[in-house]
Amino acid sequence: MPPLSSEYAQVERPLIAQLVAMGWQHLAGDTEVPDFTERASFRAVLLEGRLRAALRRLNLDDDEQPWLDEGRVSQAVSALERLGTAKLLEANQRASALLMGGTLVEGDPVRHAGKSVTAQYIDFAHPERNDFLVINQFRADLPGGQGFIIPDAVLFVNGIPLVVVECKSPASTDSIAEEITQLLRYANQRSWVEAEEGVERLFHFNLLMIATAWFQSRAGAVGGLYAHYLEWKDTSPIPPAEAAAELGVASLSAQQTLVAGMLRPAH
Secondary structure, three states, X not given: OOOOOHHHHHHHHHHHXXXXXXXXXXXXXXXXXXXXXXXXXXXXXXXHHHHHHHHHHHOEOOOOOEOOOHHHHHHHHHHHHOOXXXXXXXXXXXXXHHHHHOEEEOOOOOOOOOOOEXXXXXXXXXXXXXXXXXXXXXXXXXXHHOOEEOOOEEEEEOXXXXXXXXXXXXXXXXXXXHHHHHHHHHOOOOXXXXXXXXXXXXXXXXXXXXXXXOOOEEEEOOOOOHHHOEOOOOOOOOOHHHXXXXXXXXXXXXXHHHHHHHOOOOO
16 A cells, blocks of 8 residues: 555545544545546536435424425525526625525425425524535546546535635645645636636635645635635634544644634534
């Protein structure tokens, strides 16, 4: 067996382990078979099976019973897939509005007297009802099949990719700048590069883009450049000592602090 890279052993694997300890599921990525990451094609960025299951599970009637049938679930999925714009920032804004406010679907003739009803994608009041999954080495194909990208980790809530993480070895020089460059490339946001080099649809739903190298860790958002990526220095509402105790360490690295503070499922 070849030795583990320092990037994987010192950064990516501890990142996944911390997420799992906080309640995330983990699925190992595969760059050859899309079925292994619950997709029919590497062009897909939504995990549709998980999304459909979440829509049925989270949207309940007054008797706490699911009521969305396959047709209504398909309406909600279609709203995410067809955002009606070719520009990434506009698509991200529209997707964020859907994730926060839900989308209208046809109401049940009996339950809702034929009126449209809002279907929610995420249960913010009860975080434990949502599905949290991290996939490492997540392949996404470029439009037209002209190559692909493989982010180090993508975090999904109810099958929707909300966070993209790029890892580098702590020994790398200027690793954070390299990682941000990689994230900008993945999102096709390097304005100084004429060629299409990324997969913008992976970032339509994005809330956070994270560059981490263990001792350094910074987060930004779609549209941000190098100066907009900043450290997260607080594990609130959990004290840093408690977060460190969860991991069995005396003190937290920058990466551990960011993960504990920003990526805990309740957050």
